[in-house]
Amino acid sequence: MNGIEVLELIRAGRLWLQVEHLHELAPDLYWLMRAAYDEFRRRIPHFTYFNLYTNLLISGPAAKVTPHIDVAEVLLFHIRGHKKFTLWDPAKFPVPDEWRESIILREQLEDIPLKPEWLGMGQEAVLGPGQGVSFPFMWPHAVENLGELNVSLQSEYHHPASIRRYAALFANGLLRRRLGLSPQGTGPGALGEALRAVAGLMAKKLKVHSPKPRKVALAFVVDARAEGGVRWLPEQERMLVTK
Ligand SMILES: [Fe+2]
Numbered sequence: 001m002n003g004i005e006v007l008e009l010i011r012a013g014r015l016w017l018q019v020e021h022l023h024e025l026a027p028d029l030y031w032l033m034r035a036a037y038d039e040f041r042r043r044i045p046h047f048t049y050f051n052l053y054t055n056l057l058i059s060g061p062a063a064k065v066t067p068h069i070d071v072a073e074v075l076l077f078h079i080r081g082h083k084k085f086t087l088w089d090p091a092k093f094p095v096p097d098e099w100r101e102s103i104i105l106r107e108q109l110e111d112i113p114l115k116p117e118w119l120g121m122g123q124e125a126v127l128g129p130g131q132g133v134s135f136p137f138m139w140p141h142a143v144e145n146l147g148e149l150n151v152s153l154q155s156e157y158h159h160p161a162s163i164r165r166y167a168a169l170f171a172n173g174l175l176r177r178r179l180g181l182s183p184q185g186t187g188p189g190a191l192g193e194a195l196r197a198v199a200g201l202m203a204k205k206l207k208v209h210s211p212k213p214r215k216v217a218l219a220f221v222v223d224a225r226a227e228g229g230v231r232w233l234p235e236q237e238r239m240l241v242t243k
Pocket of ligand 1: 068069070074141
């Protein structure tokens with residue numbers, strides 16, 4: 001399929017395309033994002049960033065992203081169409097740290113099994129062109145397109161505080177799995193978290209934990225002749241792919 005056919009398929013339903021390597025394919029967009037981040041750094045006290053990663057998301061009118069947790073700070077700039085963004089505040093909807101640890105230790109993908117009764121209870125916002133969204137590190141969220149072709153410029157980055165939290169969860173995950181301990185939280189206050197984080201970073205450096213690549217069942221293929229451009233595969237034809 002050529003690019004126009006791919007876009008037509010996306011326009012027809014639930015498919016989405018994530019355009020990577022923007023610094024090569026669309027350097028104007030990449031440098032625009034860098035300029036935005038540098039402006040934040042000048043204007044927002046204590047804001048800083050590193051490992052900036054950005055991509056262009058083109059998604060169909062019925063595309064949905066089910067509840068999940070990202071292992072990075074996220075900032076999404078919305079350009080075209082409308083999408084509903086739902087966020088679950090962990091103070092009101094507590095999710096176990098074990099879920100975050102499993103994602104960080106790469107035992108599972110980012111999707112999480114939120115309680116069904118929570119699905120309509122998160123904080124919702126509709127994003128239109130020119131709006132954006134950001135939220136605290138590792139908060140559960142979901143996205144649903146509202147009937148139009150959507151285009152967003154997505155970005156992920158790290159902040160020293162998110163690296164500290166990531167490393168503390170990494171350490172807790174190992175304590176729980178290797179030593180059978182039940183760590184409560186990530187340590188008392190920022191200092192406790194920092195100490196736990198040092199242990200986590202050292203464990204990572206020493207390669208104490210080397211996860212097997214995650215295997216995901218390939219449940220469908222993109223097929224222009226199928227309804228909505230998606231042909232679901234019977235169970236026996238599903239292949240395991242590494243992700
Ligand atoms: Fe996300």
